[in-house]
Amino acid sequence: MTRFALTVEFDGRPFMGWQRQSHGPSVQQALEDAVHAVTGERTAVHAAGRTDAGVHGLAMRAHVDIAKAIAPFRLMEAINARVRPAPVAVLDCVEVAPDWHARFSCIRRSYEYRIVNRRAPLTHEAGLAWQVPQPLDEAGMADAAARLVGRHDFTTFRSAHCQADSPVRTLDLLSVERVRDRLFIRAAARSFLHHQVRSMVGCLALVGMGRWSPDDVEVALHARDRAQLGLNAPSDGLFFVRADYPDEG
């Protein structure tokens, strides 16, 4: 049995999310079906993070155990051939130690949230960004974002369906960058609560619109109360961009 680590890109639009679901297509199922078609083996594909419906992946990391003797490059090519027409692509595939685990070995997860700040609706990017028509003040958003960085109880920014044992997380990065009419909000942490990134982005957007002050975000954080959440940003703009592991550069 060999364990392979995969780097996976996917377009979240047609999927119910990463995790296998009985009621609709998932990225996990698309990959597991492709692996089965290649190897004849029914085996689980484990990811660094379970993304929600509509959330995208630029470089999700995952692992899979395969009994059949196959080289990593051949496995990657064969999965890519079989996974079509699902919008999922394996960008890299390497053999790893049997105790390397895409989820449990991961020490840092990074997301990027994309906002298109304009009145006109999206064309190419429909479903791939959040279109916000009101002019957003990115300086205020960056100020508010800085209040959320660090170790906090993020109950306010946590979905009611979150299964984590603790609402305490250490947010290493939350930055806001504007490039013309695009805003890129980048977040990194060892792990996130369910809906945490989208909930933080929603509140930052309220600040950008002038409806909340940066202080209001801090008040909401300290309230530790989901009812204090201002806005949950749509899944469209959210991309899982990177997972880090101890033994990697």
Place this chain on the structure above:
Amino acid sequence: MTRFALTVEFDGRPFMGWQRQSHGPSVQQALEDAVHAVTGERTAVHAAGRTDAGVHGLAMRAHVDIAKAIAPFRLMEAINARVRPAPVAVLDCVEVAPDWHARFSCIRRSYEYRIVNRRAPLTHEAGLAWQVPQPLDEAGMADAAARLVGRHDFTTFRSAHCQADSPVRTLDLLSVERVRDRLFIRAAARSFLHHQVRSMVGCLALVGMGRWSPDDVEVALHARDRAQLGLNAPSDGLFFVRADYPDEG
């Protein structure tokens, strides 16, 4: 009667091209139908360039004459509301002089061609870039591109359906930039022949693959013979990015 200049973004995937066609949807028709819904007027929308099926627009310029009294901002908003669900969006709308013509007043057209240089198939960007699996040598491509800049008879790079009077064009810019696994080929000229950008990109890609030398591109150019064309790149990766006019910055 007031003439309005529009800046239009569109996703070319569902369209037969810019120009109204009897056999399928076009960007022009989508806009003209939206204008009709807004004003009750049947009027032509003229563009700076007629893009082919599958070619995209980031900032196509166009004009339309409207009898109804309407402010530019209101017209833009109303077209955007009525053009849905077609992936077309008006980004800007201003009143212009009655002799301003999106096509005939245009002094420079700029295109960008996007290549994703990797083995894995595209996910989010399917139809929005050309995926080339062979490693491309961008330095060789840039060398070849420089041979095409200037005033030449571009017959080799011209579609058999091209209706232009002369095959002579002055190419002001043809550059190749790599950003990780992306190549961006940028082209600018007062005007282009039909299929010229895609034909030039196709030959540059042959150089990138090592199948042609930069000299081969120059030989093909001087042959002034369509049969010498190496490869016509697919429409997927082509974006009309800018049109310039004399009285604008």
